[in-house]
Amino acid sequence: MLHVGINGFGTIGKRVADAVRVQPDMTVAGVAKRSPNFEATIAVDRGYDLFAAGQDGDEPFHAAGITTAGTVGDMVEASDVVVDTTPGGVGETNADLYADRDTPAIFQGGESADVAEVSFNARANYDTAVGADTARVVSCNTTGLSRLFAPLQESYGIEKARVTLVRRGGDPGQTGRGPINDTLPDPVEIPSHHGPDVKTVFPDLAIDTMGMKVPTTQMHTHSVNVTLESEPTAAEVRDLLGAESRLFLIPETLGIDGAGKLKEYTRDAGRPRGDVWENCIWAESVTVEGRDLYLFQAIHQEADVVPENIDAVRALSERTASAEQSIQRTDEAMGVGQ
Ligand code: NAD
Incomplete structure (x- = not known):
């Protein structure tokens, strides 16, 4: 023990x-x-x-x-x-x-x-x-990106990743953080520090990241574009990601349109503190145009x-x-x- x-x-x-x-x-x-x-x-x-x-x-x-x-x-x-x-x-x-x-x-x-x-x-x-x-x-955001990039890299190769991270202003208990009524480029410099942090796990990965902060305490949301080295179909990518235990592909039928309902779902399911340990990827957002993969994922910063x-x-x-x-x-x- x-x-x-x-x-x-x-x-x-x-x-x-x-x-x-x-x-x-x-x-x-x-x-x-x-x-x-x-x-x-x-x-x-x-x-x-x-x-x-x-x-x-x-x-x-x-x-x-x-x-x-x-x-x-x-x-x-x-x-x-x-x-x-x-x-x-x-x-x-x-x-x-x-x-x-x-x-x-x-x-x-x-x-x-x-x-x-x-x-x-x-x-x-x-x-x-x-x-x-x-x-x-690594941080909640870097953990969420690493879990996603590992299977993509292994199966298809990654030429370049571009991610916009829409970040929660603070955790529910962090009463001093914000913004409370604004949408901020944060950090305003590009690339944000997230890309270099991902490279501490994937040293050879080409990645650019942009960060924003918004008035929510629920979760981060990532808008992801990965240029792959091969051309899988969107269905193949969904199958690949769906087989990973720490990636949850949100089925369209659940009617989950954002972090609020994701948290409600896990609270209803009886998860401790309503924690969402998995990356939550909207299945219908998984789109492939040529070698470009696009998707949205939500990351519960307190839990992943x-x-x-x-x-x-x-x-x-x-x-x-x-x-x-x-x-x-x-x-x-x-x-x-x-
Ligand atoms: P927190 O402020 O919620 O908790 C920190 C705890 O450490 C508090 O209980 C505080 O009383 C205690 N503490 C303060 N100084 C101490 C000391 N010198 N010795 C022992 N305990 C001390 O912080 P957190 O959000 O849990 O973050 C902890 C770490 O996890 C940070 O590195 C943070 O960046 C990282 N992290 C946080 C999140 C998040 O969203 N909260 C997500 C991923 C990673």
């Missing part, structure tokens, strides 16, 4: 902890937090050992009446692998905490690529992380990286024979693709 510690129990961390808990080969060694807010009380309610990560140790938690099991260093000691889900830029300041204890660590997409040996996506480059000491699970973190834990700890085996085990335990 792998003991997995989670440092940072916010949007991503609490989901990773719950995903670790349902794996047959993993257990939660503990979760660490800096502030004694509502998520700290949820951690305790869920039965996780809570460790204090701030400079003031466990004092703020005790003042708030919350019991802790020690400080973050204790949690790292008790962990075979740590998943760092602290805010972007904070993870790199924790690197020595893990290295000093010889504990393999997984960072998130908010860190720069050089925080870890490998930028990781389970479908695209699982093997590069096997036995590494550190990996960075969660199964990837579980696979990264297995890769670093060398506990599974292959990417396929880890992906299948993760998906079965969480209900991804079901």
Whole structure:
């Protein structure tokens, strides 16, 4: 049984902890937090050992009446692998905490690529992380694009990808973010940083990206054009993508016209927090003109990286024979693709 510690129990961390808990080969060694807010009380309610990560140790938690099991260093000691889900830029300041204890660590997409040996996506480059000491699970957008490009590259070859990313303004709990009434080119520079980030997973890929921000907290939407090296039919592309467990081709008959109904669908289906772990590709948007493929996909920013973190834990700890085996085990335990 792998003991997995989670440092940072916010949007991503609490989901990773719950995903670790349902794996047959993993257990939660503990979760660490800096502030004694509502998520700290949820951690305790869920039965996780809570460790204090701030400079003031466990004092703020005790003042708030919350019991802790020690400080973050204790949690790292008790962990075979740590998943760092602290805010972007904070993870790199924790690197020595893990290295000093010889504990393999997984960072998130908010860190720069050089925080870890490998930028990781389970479908695209699982093997590069096997036995590494550190990996960075790429951002929600890069994860969504990597899952799509891997099968396209393998089956048809990619000459060039062009993607416009229409990004949610913030997560539901991020009350300070926006815009609340505008449509922004963001970043206004072209290409946006997303293309270079995809290249940390696919170094040889030709890709240009443009970013926008809009007033929604639901999901990102990608408008994708990929010039392929061969000429499949749209039906063949649909069959290829539909066979991938982390790609959901939204059938026209479901009447899902946007992220709002996608989230409603997963809430109705009883998914935890209404999470959408899969890329959601509108099946009827899959169009091929010559060698040009076009489609729309929606990406749930709070959820798609969660199964990837579980696979990264297995890769670093060398506990599974292959990417396929880890992906299948993760998906079965969480209900991804079901
Ligand atoms: P968040 O702000 O929701 O959660 C961060 C948590 O870390 C909070 O519980 C906070 O109390 C805690 N924390 C802050 N400083 C800490 C410290 N020094 N030590 C321990 N804990 C500390 O952030 P998030 O949205 O979960 O993002 C975490 C990482 O995941 C970032 O790198 C982000 O870029 C990446 N990511 C976020 C999203 C998203 O849409 N939210 C998607 C993909 C990747």
